[in-house]
Amino acid sequence: MDKKELAMVGFNIVAYSGDARSTLLTLLKEVRAGKFENVDAYLADADENLKLAHNSQTEILTNEAGGEDLDIGFIFVHGQDHLMTTILLRELVQDFIELYKDKYNR
Template sequence: MNKEELQMLGFEIVAYSGDARSTLLSLLREVRKGKFDNIERALKDADENLKLAHNSQTKILAEEAAGKEMDIGFIFIHGQDHLMTTLLLRDLIQDFIELYQKNN
């Protein structure tokens, strides 16, 4: 996999993770207002984007595991950062949802 292909996968990871992050933060704003009717759909949407980001990441991991040299640049690292923070955000939002539901 060349540097340009790695960059494109990095951009994919950023885009999918960013979409998931936006969905999760919008959901949190709704839940804060006591609106709980959109939880399942929003979480499913976020999870789908996280899955797509993870699939892009897995392509690179498989290549490296196969012994191929990777010319990883900052774009890929940036994508990894987005993915990992959004995965953490997903877990935290789930906890916030449960807390808000208990208090309503």
């Protein structure tokens, strides 16, 4: 895999992670306002995009583990940054959902 192909994988990771991030932030606004009816749909959408980003990442990990010498550039590293922060956001949003449910169900 050449540097240009790795950059494209990085762009995919950024795009999928960005879509997941947007969905999660929209969900957070919803639950902050006490709207819980679409939680499962939002989470499913975010999780699907995170899965696609993770699959792209796994492709690169598999290639490197198989002995391929990869010329990783900044775009791929940027994608990794997006993926990891969005995974963290996903975990935090799950906690916020529970906190807001408690607040509105009192």
